[in-house]
Amino acid sequence: MPIHTAYLHFNTTHRQEFVRITDDVAAIVKASGVRDGMALVSAMHITSGVYVNDWEEGLIHDFQVWLEKLAPAGLPYRHHQTGEDNADAHLKRTIMGHQVMLPITNGALDLGPWEQVFYAEFDGQRKKRVVVKVMGE
Amino acid sequence: MPIHTAYLHFNTTHRQEFVRITDDVAAIVKASGVRDGMALVSAMHITSGVYVNDWEEGLIHDFQVWLEKLAPAGLPYRHHQTGEDNADAHLKRTIMGHQVMLPITNGALDLGPWEQVFYAEFDGQRKKRVVVKVMGE
Amino acid sequence: MPIHTAYLHFNTTHRQEFVRITDDVAAIVKASGVRDGMALVSAMHITSGVYVNDWEEGLIHDFQVWLEKLAPAGLPYRHHQTGEDNADAHLKRTIMGHQVMLPITNGALDLGPWEQVFYAEFDGQRKKRVVVKVMGE
Numbered sequence: 001m002p003i004h005t006a007y008l009h010f011n012t013t014h015r016q017e018f019v020r021i022t023d024d025v026a027a028i029v030k031a032s033g034v035r036d037g038m039a040l041v042s043a044m045h046i047t048s049g050v051y052v053n054d055w056e057e058g059l060i061h062d063f064q065v066w067l068e069k070l071a072p073a074g075l076p077y078r079h080h081q082t083g084e085d086n087a088d089a090h091l092k093r094t095i096m097g098h099q100v101m102l103p104i105t106n107g108a109l110d111l112g113p114w115e116q117v118f119y120a121e122f123d124g125q126r127k128k129r130v131v132v133k134v135m136g137e
Numbered sequence: 138m139p140i141h142t143a144y145l146h147f148n149t150t151h152r153q154e155f156v157r158i159t160d161d162v163a164a165i166v167k168a169s170g171v172r173d174g175m176a177l178v179s180a181m182h183i184t185s186g187v188y189v190n191d192w193e194e195g196l197i198h199d200f201q202v203w204l205e206k207l208a209p210a211g212l213p214y215r216h217h218q219t220g221e222d223n224a225d226a227h228l229k230r231t232i233m234g235h236q237v238m239l240p241i242t243n244g245a246l247d248l249g250p251w252e253q254v255f256y257a258e259f260d261g262q263r264k265k266r267v268v269v270k271v272m273g274e
Numbered sequence: 275m276p277i278h279t280a281y282l283h284f285n286t287t288h289r290q291e292f293v294r295i296t297d298d299v300a301a302i303v304k305a306s307g308v309r310d311g312m313a314l315v316s317a318m319h320i321t322s323g324v325y326v327n328d329w330e331e332g333l334i335h336d337f338q339v340w341l342e343k344l345a346p347a348g349l350p351y352r353h354h355q356t357g358e359d360n361a362d363a364h365l366k367r368t369i370m371g372h373q374v375m376l377p378i379t380n381g382a383l384d385l386g387p388w389e390q391v392f393y394a395e396f397d398g399q400r401k402k403r404v405v406v407k408v409m410g411e
Contacts, residue, residue: 001138001275001411003310003311003410003411005310005377005379005384036140036142037140037270037272038177038270038272040312040375040377042375042377043386044385044386044389045386045388045389046326046327046328046386046388046389051231052183052235053183053227053231054183054216054227056216056219058214058215058216058217058218058219059214059215059216059224059227061215061216062214062215062216062224062227062228063227063228063231066208066228070207070344071340077332077333077336078332078333078335078336079328079330079332079333079336080332081332082330082332087333087336090327090328090333090336090337091336091337091340094325094327094337094369094370094371095231095232095369096231097231097234097371098326098374099374099375100235100236101177101179101236101238101375103142103177103179103268103270105142105270110142110268110270111181112180112181112182112183112266114182114183115181115182115183129386131377131384133311133312133377133379133384135272135311135312135409135410136140136272137138137140138275173277173279174277174407174409175314175407175409188368189320189372190320190364190368191320191353191364193353193356195351195352195353195354195355195356196351196352196353196361196364198352199351199352199353199361199364199365200364200365200368203345203365207344232368232369233368234368234371237372237373238314238316238373238375240279240314240316240405240407242279242407247279247405247407248318249317249318249319249320249403251319251320252318252319252320272409273277273409274275274277
């Protein structure tokens, strides 16, 4: 069974930024030669996530406003006693999820018509990684 | 390694509806012939989810009330400027999760005593799909 | 393809308790002999979860305060009409997630520098299990 591993690298301009990675993952799947199987796409940092949803700027804005309401920055989080200031980023990424498993059928990602894969950065402006591991036949 | 792919189809009566799919997934696993492995169960639409929790009508009601509180319908979401009216459905499905990986042991789903698999529809009354992909030996 | 299955057992002192299980999962992966693949780590009960985040006591406290705010105990949940009193535990575990897939590369968990795996108990003081299933080469 072929198993193929690749890493995506990020260094976002803004502290919070959602980056569409569907095409990057699709390219890794194609290079893997796997025709039928699954691809794990997982953030390797604990202040960012990976999720599947719509590629529509208005909705991305809605997600960000909503996350700020559910997990606000600037509260007196106990985590900040360590010198960190990013507790809200840990919470926000928890809501969005930190990984997805993508089905592969006939050599391509088997996604619904509107499914797009995103990297969600909540504490960026530095180097981050996502691991992509493809398994199948 | 056998890999088996199937699709579940939904067209719910109500806009929001939670449908138990444990038996449907178990039947796909049995048909696959896989004795040891995993099954990915993943919504192919971005306004529905798949989750594991209790098969108890009271709790399902509690989930729905809770989601309405955390991600209300009817707010002036920016996504609605596209003509859509379902931004809350995208948010609600994000909280519930859009997919699960189910372990398979001895030819059956290896679930705890109360684990049940559900399809969570938040923008129904039209055709939707869930992909089930079984991998293993 | 080797597939290896193991179970972790818990019986927490407190009703709510987060337990770091990274080393337990790493030991199962090592014993499996899998050099390249994935490990599913999934709670088998519906009032506990498994998540990846920071091993920092302040942040764990922040998570617990935050979950209490988003999914409070003690509300008149309909689930409680069955005699249960743990509806909030079902909701809290939904936010944290009930499972993770961990990549395995070169015979070890392929985690980022701060990624730690936790079992999140929300209705403990009794026997619970987590299934770990390792697949790969």
